[in-house]
Amino acid sequence: MHHPQAASRSDAAHGASKLLARLRARSPRVHCITNAVAQNFTANVLLAVGCIPSMTLSAEEIGSFVAGAEALLVNLGTFDAERRQATAIAVEAAAANDTPWVLDPVFVDRAPPRATFALELIARRPAVVRLNHAEFATLSDSAPSRDSALSYARTSRTVVAVSGGTDLVTDGERVVAVSNGHPLMARITAMGCAGSALVAACLAVEADALRAATAALAIIGVAGEAAAEKSNGPGSLAVAILDTLHNLDASTLIARARIG
Amino acid sequence: MHHPQAASRSDAAHGASKLLARLRARSPRVHCITNAVAQNFTANVLLAVGCIPSMTLSAEEIGSFVAGAEALLVNLGTFDAERRQATAIAVEAAAANDTPWVLDPVFVDRAPPRATFALELIARRPAVVRLNHAEFATLSDSAPSRDSALSYARTSRTVVAVSGGTDLVTDGERVVAVSNGHPLMARITAMGCAGSALVAACLAVEADALRAATAALAIIGVAGEAAAEKSNGPGSLAVAILDTLHNLDASTLIARARIG
């Protein structure tokens, strides 16, 4: 008997595991434009999987940092003039160096100027746009669904990763669902931001952006689930996620990943 | 036999417990202007009790965020031009929307320009001013005591919460003492800032500012005490406080709260 879907799930889980091994072996540099709330946890998540994060926002410096990095994250949380200017320079440097980048349009649903800026950025072709349901609805002007995500990815010519109870990842042709994670993760600030940084990290070692995003979401989700089993609340969960990411082995990741 | 004071203590503790239940049920949005040191821990404290924190400082955006929030925190730690401008816009938006706000005038005793700014803000009528002894002495020009706090609250027409071994909360008529907390809490950065954010959160679900402030200080103090029993130092205490806030049940809060 043949189970194509089970085979494909297992392939994707093995792919995520190989990708994690590559992160640890290559230690890519990942530059992050992110909000002050998220910087520390994001850096620690990247370090826990073996990457080298940098976070400067200075207009004078960010060009050099992005040119020397293998991936870039642009997160719009706590967005200000300095970060807007930094983003313009960083995205240009990324284009010049063919460096893949991720856009995380945090809270575009709550601040209209931020939504305008996000739409301009999407036109600059990030490899992946990672966002939640409310943010997707604001930017795509459509209710979040498998079909609207597919259509938005096709139109925008980018991979779209819509996070929720189940994450949907699509490049406009393929659609993958990732069903890992734990509800308590939503009670830790910067968890989503750090997940998007991990998507950027995976892009540094995997040219197929759909696979990179899928692997990143499975890795952080599996780490969250495994960590939740040893935690007493959101404080110990955040600590345990860093430990788990550092120690995550291939067999645990493959056994737990729910990619379909 | 009648014990009016014991009854009142127990009433206040029950009130705090009901207020915590309302926070979890309603998940109010709380916007925080706070220092970069405190942003992450403050957001995690708010998330641990069920709130939705936001932290942007951008002049373009903060008006929308405050208009959509149910309470506002203005914390003067690491105060700069961006935060000053953000505060002006945020306080105006709060006034326009009748949104209650808390002022935490961090370190006004160490920076004269900050004290001037704090006095201007107090004239804009925050619902609560939360501050320590040195900060109270600087702003009120009087030694901290039950009487000077009463007098300052009456003159400023705001609730004043002076934190210390015992916290004093007064609206100029009533005075309440909260005697919870643990000495090791002073060895964790942003603990006071996060406490003030919790005061803001409680204002979102309780119109009586004295009750809101009292409840918030009892909740964070009880969480600190209970967490200290399971901690080995300030690092594990910070983690355990987040866990404890998330798990705090009515009976523990009522049994431990020392409000009189």
Place this chain on the structure above:
Amino acid sequence: MHHPQAASRSDAAHGASKLLARLRARSPRVHCITNAVAQNFTANVLLAVGCIPSMTLSAEEIGSFVAGAEALLVNLGTFDAERRQATAIAVEAAAANDTPWVLDPVFVDRAPPRATFALELIARRPAVVRLNHAEFATLSDSAPSRDSALSYARTSRTVVAVSGGTDLVTDGERVVAVSNGHPLMARITAMGCAGSALVAACLAVEADALRAATAALAIIGVAGEAAAEKSNGPGSLAVAILDTLHNLDASTLIARARIG
């Protein structure tokens, strides 16, 4: 039989232990200009050893804060216009008040404008420059070694602390090696920055900058080693380091310190 080196090692360890006791007894104020990623952990490390940290960057305020502080840290991570201006004012205030300061020239190897700024700062005579191999190579234009560190310290008339598997500390005459620490410490963001803040703290209670730097590196290294024995990964290690710094006793520090 006489063991001069063993005696000197033990002297240095006892010196570090006395210095830690002085930190706890005197609670010096330490002002930190540091990057947003590092602010929270740095403040918590300083609090864990009994210091009072402050972190404001505002041009209007930083002069008062530095004038009231017993030591200053200038860390160039995430360096921007605000921090550049803050540094100019802070270094002047430090000079006017004879306040010792530490320069941590983070990532000068990756951003040429930052290297230029660092060289200007070194000419202003920090008490200690703390940096890693790549940063040392960039600033001194020489490969890191015992001899190049000695020579660079002599020329710059400052104490140079080059961190690595073994830390080298030299004032251009004396050279001390500190061989404490744990590899997992490199997987926690801001660990090096916090170590430099501890060097600043030690300068507040010890006039001999070589001894202050040596003690600080031994203290953080011993805390890291001891904490690693109780940790499961980088998340729990960061928490345990704060606990260990708070609880570190003289006998543990003396037994574990490897200063030679």
